[in-house]
Amino acid sequence: MTARERYERLVEDRAALVARSGPIVAGFSATTDALHRVTDTALERLVTAEHVGSAIFDAGLATLQSWLREGRDGELFIDDESAEPLLELLVGAPEKVQCGGTSIQACWSWSELGLSPLLALTNRSERQLRATAGGVRLMSAGEPVPVPQVEAVPGPMVPSNHVLELTLGTSGGGVTVTRSSRITVVLARKRLHLEDDFIARSPELVGGGVGLVSGLNGLGQAREEAVPVVAELASRWQEAGARLVHLELAEYARPAELARVMELMRGQVDSVGMNASELERLVGSGEPAAVAADFAEAHRLLRVVVHADRWAMSVHRLDPAREELALAAGSLAAANRAAHGEPQGIWAIPREARFAVEIPPSVSPRHGYRASVVATPYLDTPRSTIGLGDTFVSGDLLVQAGSEDFN
Incomplete structure (x- = not known):
């Protein structure tokens, strides 16, 4: 067969x-998961950005930039639960939020x-x-x-994981994506x-x-x-x-x-x-x-x-x-x-x-x-x-x- x-x-x-x-x-x-399809423009911003936020976020961003240059994918943890707006400044609002x-x-x-x-x-x-x-x-x-039968319980907002979808051929900041993959930025x-x-x-x-x-x-x-x-x-x-x-x-x-x-x-x-x-x-x-x-x-x-x-x-x-x-x-x-x-x-x-x-x-x-x-x-x-x-x-x-x- x-x-x-x-x-x-x-x-x-x-x-x-x-x-x-x-x-x-x-x-x-x-x-x-907050989903972001990374465009050429967003990739340019991600790779070239400097001094965006806290020292913790900037250190995490530097690691993210090195992963992009190396073509590495996977899960990256940045210990900054307040960083969702900073990340979205670079990659834009998510296309959707899902489980x-x-x-x-x-x-x-x-x-x-x-x-x-x-x-x-x-x-x-x-x-x-x-x-x-x-x-x-x-x-x-x-x-x-x-x-649908479960009632929501109010509480502090837990940050989403931000999934950066990288499509083959996307290019920006001197980086070209050679394999469709993703990097997941975890903030909590x-x-x-x-x-x-x-x-x-x-x-x-x-x-x-x-x-x-x-x-x-x-x-x-x-x-x-x-x-x-x-x-x-x-x-x-x-x-x-x-x-x-x-x-x-x-x-x-x-x-x-x-x-x-x-x-x-x-x-x-x-x-x-x-x-x-x-x-x-x-x-x-x-x-x-x-x-x-x-x-x-x-x-x-x-x-x-x-x-x-x-x-x-x-x-x-x-x-x-x-x-x-x-x-x-x-x-x-x-x-x-x-x-x-x-x-x-x-x-x-x-x-x-x-x-x-x-x-x-x-x-x-x-x-x-x-x-x-x-x-x-x-x-x-x-x-x-x-x-x-x-x-x-x-x-x-x-x-x-x-x-x-x-x-």
Whole structure:
């Protein structure tokens, strides 16, 4: 079967996958994202600006400028919650404000497919609720209810994460963008959404489905208290009959930070996901399947999933056909978001999608793991790059949440 034929079949099977899905619970990262499509003029301002605001903001801006010159993307933290107006002076007002963070982004995708995932969300501000998909359920008065039925709670405004979309060919200030990507500027210190009612009730609501854990990066010393709470809850999900508990990584400052998080999680997740850059930077360089297998063995995992621009891989001890289906579902979900700029309830192969010929081989690398790999429907100039990894996770876990008799 060719790559295109695989995805044509998956387009037809989407409804069956959704119908077979078990329950989904997700935490603990959620915020709002302010989206900016960086123009030539805005890029010129960003690269050449000096002495815009506080010393903290100016230092962060200098780092942002170096990232732009190097062609680096990722998440940049500037510890200045009052800096939203300063940043908008350079890049302009956001095109829109939407949900941000892996767990809430994945829930948005599941909601578009017609599912009703349960999300941990402590911030009930009007801004946050307005940015949360209506099909998502939150705990309210001890019961899971759809977002539209949840009343907003007044409180201090939490700054959005500002997502700078960089499109191939954009040029300004002596910098030309050579790959469509994004830099996310974070202005507020991260806190996990450790919601009491969610912690109490989610184990009884996850049986036969999947649990998604995210947001364990960038916590600083707060991780020492917060991550064990997550580990205990993940263990309860497993005991309650979750088919899979998955941890999705993100921007860790250094390998030691990830190592400490994995130590605190104490093996209470079955699956870990990351992008190819995170694999190389945080886990190790070398042949991807072998590096992922070493990581899986070290942390007693059933699977490690790596998603790249042109391929997706699962190194696992599970059914290869199911893993390939999960990888393809994640890749197709992400490609549809790339083509439209937001998650789609109906999947199609984007017209401009291309499939790589050279991808890592499907092999049995070591430690009894095997590698399943698929080519992705890759777009050279996506409408948006934000949330693609999170949307990949939603498709991957959609298959993992499904009944075992699907083929």
